[in-house]
Amino acid sequence: MRKFLVVFSLIAVAALGVAQETVTIRLAGYSGDTPLMQDVLSRFVNGVIPGVQVVWEPITEDYLAFVLRTLSAGTAPDIIYVDLYWAKTVVETGLIQPLDEFMAASPVISREDLIPVLADAFTFDGKLYAISKDFNSLVIFYNKDMFDAMGVPYPDAGDTWATFLDKIARVSNPPEWYGASINPDAARFLPFAFAAGMPFLKDDGTAPFDLPAAKIAADWYTSFNRAGIAATSADIGVGWPGAAFIAEKAAVCIEGGWLIPPIRNENPTLNFGATFLPTVWQGGPRGNYLFTVGYGMPVNPPSGRPDLVFKVIEVLTSPEVQEYILESGHAIPSRKALLDSPFFQQLDPFALATKTVFEATGLPGTVPFTFGDVGGGNYMGVVNEALTLIMQGEATVDEAMDEAATKLNEKLGL
Amino acid sequence: MVLVKRRSSVPADLAVVYYRGRAYQVEARWLARRRKVRKTIVYLTLFALAGVMLSPLLYAFISSFRNDPLSWPPTLTSPKLWPPNWVAAWHLGRQGGGNGWTGGWAPGRRVDLVVVFSLTPDAPEPPLPRVRILPPPYESGAPNPAPDTRAEVILLEERVVEGTKELMYQVTLRHQGTIRYPLLPLAVIGPRGSRFVRATLAPDTVSTRISGVYLTWKNIVPGAVRYIFDHYIRAWTTYKGQGGRNLFPKWILNSFVVAVLRVVITVVFTTMAGYALARLRFPGRTLLFFFIIYTMMVPGQVTYISNYLVVRDGVFGLSRLFGLKTFLNTFWALFLPGLVSTTATFMMKQFMESIPREIEEAARIDGANTFQIYTRVILPLSLPAIAAVSILTFQGSWNEFFWPMVVLTEAEKYTLPVGLNFFLHYYTSVTGSVWNMILAGTIISVLPVLLIYVVFQRYFVEGFHLSGIKQ
Numbered sequence: 006m007r008k009f010l011v012v013f014s015l016i017a018v019a020a021l022g023v024a025q026e027t028v029t030i031r032l033a034g035y036s037g038d039t040p041l042m043q044d045v046l047s048r049f050v051n052g053v054i055p056g057v058q059v060v061w062e063p064i065t066e067d068y069l070a071f072v073l074r075t076l077s078a079g080t081a082p083d084i085i086y087v088d089l090y091w092a093k094t095v096v097e098t099g100l101i102q103p104l105d106e107f108m109a110a111s112p113v114i115s116r117e118d119l120i121p122v123l124a125d126a127f128t129f130d131g132k133l134y135a136i137s138k139d140f141n142s143l144v145i146f147y148n149k150d151m152f153d154a155m156g157v158p159y160p161d162a163g164d165t166w167a168t169f170l171d172k173i174a175r176v177s178n179p180p181e182w183y184g185a186s187i188n189p190d191a192a193r194f195l196p197f198a199f200a201a202g203m204p205f206l207k208d209d210g211t212a213p214f215d216l217p218a219a220k221i222a223a224d225w226y227t228s229f230n231r232a233g234i235a236a237t238s239a240d241i242g243v244g245w246p247g248a249a250f251i252a253e254k255a256a257v258c259i260e261g262g263w264l265i266p267p268i269r270n271e272n273p274t275l276n277f278g279a280t281f282l283p284t285v286w287q288g289g290p291r292g293n294y295l296f297t298v299g300y301g302m303p304v305n306p307p308s309g310r311p312d313l314v315f316k317v318i319e320v321l322t323s324p325e326v327q328e329y330i331l332e333s334g335h336a337i338p339s340r341k342a343l344l345d346s347p348f349f350q351q352l353d354p355f356a357l358a359t360k361t362v363f364e365a366t367g368l369p370g371t372v373p374f375t376f377g378d379v380g381g382g383n384y385m386g387v388v389n390e391a392l393t394l395i396m397q398g399e400a401t402v403d404e405a406m407d408e409a410a411t412k413l414n415e416k417l418g419l
Numbered sequence: 420m421v422l423v424k425r426r427s428s429v430p431a432d433l434a435v436v437y438y439r440g441r442a443y444q445v446e447a448r449w450l451a452r453r454r455k456v457r458k459t460i461v462y463l464t465l466f467a468l469a470g471v472m473l474s475p476l477l478y479a480f481i482s483s484f485r486n487d488p489l490s491w492p493p494t495l496t497s498p499k500l501w502p503p504n505w506v507a508a509w510h511l512g513r514q515g516g517g518n519g520w521t522g523g524w525a526p527g528r529r530v531d532l533v534v535v536f537s538l539t540p541d542a543p544e545p546p547l548p549r550v551r552i553l554p555p556p557y558e559s560g561a562p563n564p565a566p567d568t569r570a571e572v573i574l575l576e577e578r579v580v581e582g583t584k585e586l587m588y589q590v591t592l593r594h595q596g597t598i599r600y601p602l603l604p605l606a607v608i609g610p611r612g613s614r615f616v617r618a619t620l621a622p623d624t625v626s627t628r629i630s631g632v633y634l635t636w637k638n639i640v641p642g643a644v645r646y647i648f649d650h651y652i653r654a655w656t657t658y659k660g661q662g663g664r665n666l667f668p669k670w671i672l673n674s675f676v677v678a679v680l681r682v683v684i685t686v687v688f689t690t691m692a693g694y695a696l697a698r699l700r701f702p703g704r705t706l707l708f709f710f711i712i713y714t715m716m717v718p719g720q721v722t723y724i725s726n727y728l729v730v731r732d733g734v735f736g737l738s739r740l741f742g743l744k745t746f747l748n749t750f751w752a753l754f755l756p757g758l759v760s761t762t763a764t765f766m767m768k769q770f771m772e773s774i775p776r777e778i779e780e781a782a783r784i785d786g787a788n789t790f791q792i793y794t795r796v797i798l799p800l801s802l803p804a805i806a807a808v809s810i811l812t813f814q815g816s817w818n819e820f821f822w823p824m825v826v827l828t829e830a831e832k833y834t835l836p837v838g839l840n841f842f843l844h845y846y847t848s849v850t851g852s853v854w855n856m857i858l859a860g861t862i863i864s865v866l867p868v869l870l871i872y873v874v875f876q877r878y879f880v881e882g883f884h885l886s887g888i889k890q
Contacts, residue, residue, distance in 0.1 A: 033828065036844045040560075043659070062828040065844040080731055080747055082828070150629045182629070242491070253628045274551055274606060276630070307744070 027058045030308050030317055031082035033071070036063035041333060049326050050317060057313055069094070076100040076303060083314045087135035087301040089126050089375050096129045101301045103132035107315040114319050122366065126373040127299050135299030136322050139330065141261035142293045142366045143196060145169075145283075146247075146358065149276045151256040152176055160257065162281045166197075166225050169283040176256045177234035185235040186246035186255035187226070189392030191385035192294065192374070193259050198222035200285050200292030200370055206379070212413035214388065214406045224402045227395040237396070251275065261296060262362040265355055279358035281365050293371040331359070379417065387412045476865070483650055483858035486623045498621035499647055507620040508646030515594075515603060515640025522642030524564055524600040530640060532590040533575065535616040536609040536632065537583045545610030547572045550590055553604035553635065559657060564603050567596025585616060592639070605639040608632065620646075650859040657856070658845065660831045667860065669831060670838035675867070677753050677834060678816040685812045686805055688759040693767025693801075694793050698779065708768070715761045723825070726756040730826060752826035753834075763808045770804035771797060806878040810871065817868055835864045 034042060042061050050059050062082055064071050069091045075081035076098060087095060095101055108115060116124055116133065123137040145160050152159050157175045164172070177184030187193070199205075202218035213219055229235035241249040250258040251272045258264070259282070268275055284291045300318045308314060320326060331348050349360045365371070376384045391409035394400040400408070434447040478495075482488040485497040498504050509519040514530045516523025538545060550570040555561035569592070576587040590607060607622075609615060609632035615625050620641075622634040638645065645652060660666045695701075696708050729735070730752045731745050738746050746752045774797065782796050798805075820836040827833055830841060839860050 031828070036841055039658075039830070039845055060829055063830055063841060063845065065841050066824075078727065078731060080745070148629070154629055252626070269554070270556060273553055274608070274630075274633075 027056050028308050028310050028313050030057060030059045030084065030306075030310075030314055031062055032059050032084040032317070033062040033064050033082040034086050035068060036065045039063045041330065044333075045321065045326055045329065048329070049320055049323075054313075054316060054320060057317060059317055073098070079305070080307070081303040083302065083306040083308050084318060085301050085303065086138075087127070087299045089295070089297045089299070089373055090381055092127060092135065092299075093129065093375065093377065095301070096134050100304055101134055102304045102311075103134055104136060104302065104315065104318075105133050107311070108133065108136075111315070111319055114322060120366070122295060122371065122373070123297055123299075126295065126297060126375070135301040136318055137297045137299045138322060140295060140297035140366060141263060142295050142362055142371060143193065143259055143261050143282060144279045144358070144361050144365050145281070146250055146258050146260055146264060146277055146279050148182075148250065148253060148256045149278055151178070151182055151253075154178075159278060160280050160283070163287075164280075164283040165286050165289070166283050167286075170225070170228065173229060173257060174232065174234045179233070179236075182253060183234065183236045183241070183249075183255045185229055185257040185259075186238055186241060186249035187229050187235045187259070188237050188239075188246055189227075189389055189396050191388035191392070194222065194226045194388060194392060195385075196282065196292035196294050196370075196372075197226055197285075198292070199372060200282075200290045202290075205377075210417070211419050212387075212410040212417070214391070214413065215410040220402050220406050223392065223395060223406055227392060227402070230396045231398065250277075262359060265358055269355060275354075277354055277358070279361040281361070281368065291368060291370045293365055293368060294374045295366055295371050296374045379413075383413060383416045387416075479858045480862055483855055483862050484647070485855055488854040488858065498623075499649070501621070504621050505643050505647060508641045509643040511620055511640050512642025512645065516599070516642065518642055520642045520644045522638070522640045522645050524568070524594055524603040524640050526567075526594050526597050526599065528594045530592045530603075532592070532605075532607075532619045532639065533587060534590060534607055534609070534618045534634070535585055535587045536613040537580075537585050537616050538610070538613045540579055540582065540584045542584065542612065545586070545613060547574065548588055548590075548610060549608040549631075550592075551606040551608070552592075553606050555602045555604055556637075556657075559602065559653070560659070561602045562598065562600060564594075564600040567594055567598065567600075568603065569593045569595055583614075586613075602638045603640045605636045607634045609634065650855045651863065654842070654856045654860040654863065658830075658842070666830055666833075666838065667863070670833050670835045671864075671867075673750075673832065674817055674835040674864075677750060678813045680750075681754065681816045682809045682812050684754065684758060685760050685763050686809060689763040689767045689808060690798060690801060690805065691793070692759065692764045693771050694797055696764070696768045697771035698776075698797075699789070711761050711764055715765070722756075723822075726822075727825060730755065747826055748828045748832060750832070753823060756822070760808075760812065763812065766808060767801070767804055770801055774800050803878065806875065810875050810878055813871065814868060839864060 032042070032046075039061065046059050046061060050057065068086060068088065072081065072085055072087075072095055076095070077100070081100075085101070087101070114136070119137060120140070123140055124133060127133055127135040127137060147160050149159065152172075155176045155178060157172055160169060160172055173184035175184075198219050201222040203213050203216055203222065205213070207213050207216070230237065236249075236255070238244060238246045238249050241252075241254045243249050243252060243254070246255065246258040247260045247264045247267060249255040250260070250264070251268055253272070253275070268277065282291055282293055300321060302311060302314050302318070306314045328346060328348070331346060348356055349363070351357075375381070387409040390412075391400075391405040394405045394408075395402055432447050433444045434450050436443050436445050436450065478493075481495055481497065481500070484499040485494075486499075508522075511530060511532070512522030513519040515528050516525045517528070534548065536548070550572055552563075552565040552568050552570065554563045554565070571591045571593070573589050573591075574586060575589045578585055578587075592603070592605070607618075608630060611629075611631045613632055615622070615632050615634060618634065620636065620639065623637050624633070624635045626633045637649065641649065655667045656665050658666045660669065692711075696704065696711075731747055733739060733743060733745050734755060738744065738751070741751075743749060743751075746755065778796060778800070779792055782792050787795065818836060819834070820840070823834045824837045824840065827837060830838075833841060839857070842860055843857050
């Protein structure tokens with residue numbers, strides 16, 4: 006028994022000793038980021054920052070559910086991803102901390118280094134809760150070969166809704182390929198509706214979908230599919246419009262920078278280009294969504310060393326790491342200075358598309374992809390339903406959009 | 420069939436059958452044949468049933484070799500299961516890497532590949548097919564062989580077969596660098612308007628695109644083993660942890676260690692508890708037994724949250740003895756809740772009650788104390804029950820998914836089912852669903868349990884029998 010106790014205490018002491026040498030910091034992110042993040046961590050963090058060992062924890066479940074569960078159980082990792090889409094929900098729990106103080110003390114990073122719209126997006130009540138790790142916005146991807154084959158000029162920044170529709174109609178060549186793959190998806194439709202002048206909510210706080218601007222946008226957005234020059238990804242037999250584009254079954258799709266790695270993986274010789282979303286009329290407004298994910302820190306990080314945790318965040322958002330991530334083609338980093346990166350001077354279609362996405366974010370009319378107190382599920386759910394009904398010809402634009410407004414008002418309790 | 424009225428003596432070639440209380444004489448041959456037919460029907464039915472039960476596994480197995488497991492309509496064939504392709508893969512592997520089994524792309528090597536396209540006879544002379552060396556998949560971490568590889572295409576032969584013009588091209592690839600590459604992914608883009616006929620090695624994808632017929636090979640120098648088991652090898656090696664170690668074997672090891680430890684712990688505790696409850700007299704015994712039975716009636720979901728909190732706090736601070744703030748993300752979290760299985764205790768108790776008391780009394784007369792009786796008499800006699808409990812515990816631990824998923828957060832510590840779940844999400848977000856690799860991983864994960872089933876199937880049946888005992 007005594008022998009057992011001696012061995013036992015020896016083990017305990019040894020374990021404590023090891024634990025005090027280096028601080029283990031847990032970083033949990035989307036499981037799809039795994040190869041990139043492991044690469045970045047082993048290159049720039051582990052063994053580089055003294056006394057810190059960052060452990061990567063890939064999350065396969067719904068990330069928001071994971072964050073809320075672990076935050077409330079007090080078992081959240083030291084660094085979490087904060088998606089702008091649900092950032093407000095998490096900030097309101099009061100369980101993640103503002104980073105302003107750390108940032109003020111940091112010689113490496115300040116608010117001025119960040120792209121303003123990204124910094125503003127994560128600011129709640131004047132405090133910054135997350136540092137954007139990368140961002141994305143929507144662009145038009147087009148297949149150059151198909152436009153060449155049909156003798157149609159490529160979509161470009163000067164396109165309006167009318168000229169864009171015309172180009173899609175002319176490039177469409179079913180059953181070989183469709184002009185575009187468009188889904189009844191609010192996350193694609195809403196930027197156009199906002200550009201057409203639809204507010205997020207009416208002044209009295211009710212749903213805006215019955216306004217003429219919303220109906221005009223819905224009519225235009227669904228006209229592609231109703232005219233048979235575009236098809237949903239399901240009709241083409243793939244999982245999402247991007248896959249239809251990669252498989253060369255659609256000449257155009259509306260996606261963000263996340264389409265670039267799959268193209269590189271699955272169809273690296275695809276002859277494609279990217280341009281901004283069309284304007285409502287010549288020189289008129291243009292909408293877009295800004296998608297971004299940031300690094301945040303819980304109020305009491307389990308490592309007990311918030312200073313070191315912030316240091317890791319600092320390194321992960323540093324110019325060197327961001328440049329590295331940019332060149333890997335996996336995401337578009339959040340520092341202003343990177344627009345001058347030599348990466349963007351390249352002429353290969355991947356770099357050009359990345360640059361277009363980068364520039365699209367800075368255009369006027371780009372709004373953060375977030376739904377405040379209304380809830381993205383509620384807001385987008387009714388729009389998705391309405392768009393589906395219109396595309397399938399089961400309701401007119403007027404009926405479907407009025408119905409969507411009524412449903413959202415019901416959900417808002419109005 | 421001849422039914423014969425009963426006679427006083429039955430000749431050798433006749434047999435008697437009874438039907439509705441009356442005896443009939445029938446030809447023995449006919450009777451034997453009827454038995455055979457009946458047997459055959461029974462066996463065929465059983466085979467068919469087994470086939471139906473096994474078909475998902477079988478289909479998963481075949482699909483794990485297919486390049487496009489989601490293609491519609493589903494097929495049961497795959498180029499990877501077609502022997503001529505094995506031979507071609509062996510030859511190409513030997514040309515490229517000097518090894519017919521594992522292939523590779525070695526300096527100074529040359530690979531020749533024949534590709535045949537067809538065109539309508541009146542089509543004008545098409546340009547030569549284009550050849551592109553593709554980058555290896557990002558997650559493989561393999562270097563891109565494109566800078567060191569030179570490709571050349573020549574037209575070997577042109578002939579008219581059954582009204583179409585067949586063009587046979589030879590693609591020659593030369594390694595001009597100094598590094599050995601593990602993979603050589605290749606795309607050959609046939610002329611516009613042409614159709615693909617055949618190639619030395621069947622391409623992994625064939626798609627007709629606007630720019631021409633697009634053929635790709637994930638690896639043109641695979642070698643036979645790499646070709647056939649490509650998805651298995653990738654499932655095994657692709658996902659690396661920190662430090663570059665393969666995680667898949669680590670998960671198998673984790674699952675195995677956890678399962679074996681749990682079996683040992685369960686057997687030790689449940690045999691002792693079962694013996695005490697079955698044979699020892701002590702106050703509160705019945706109450707204790709009812710308490711154990713009662714805990715069996717609480718559904719596991721009810722205790723998840725409290726278990727999670729107890730594990731989080733390191734079982735009331737006990738974890739600090741080991742220098743851990745919490746048991747979360749450690750194997751302790753897998754053992755501690757459910758350290759003693761109530762079902763297994765119950766099974767043990769029921770089994771031990773069936774052991775004749777006289778044996779125990781004889782041991783007592785010979786001077787054995789209670790512990791000796793337990794170790795020398797009861798345990799050896801309980802081997803069938805122990806085997807059954809072990810197998811059921813092993814199987815339960817091997818397949819357990821929800822609890823490990825909640826408590827294990829680091830990929831290095833995953834057990835196999837959690838690892839497979841990670842696999843699914845990882846591939847879905849990186850490259851779209853790679854179902855063939857996920858299926859390959861699943862097949863690998865099924866193998867150990869399958870093996871145990873085959874070896875110990877007798878005890879499995881016994882286990883189910885025991886768990887069904889009612890007093």
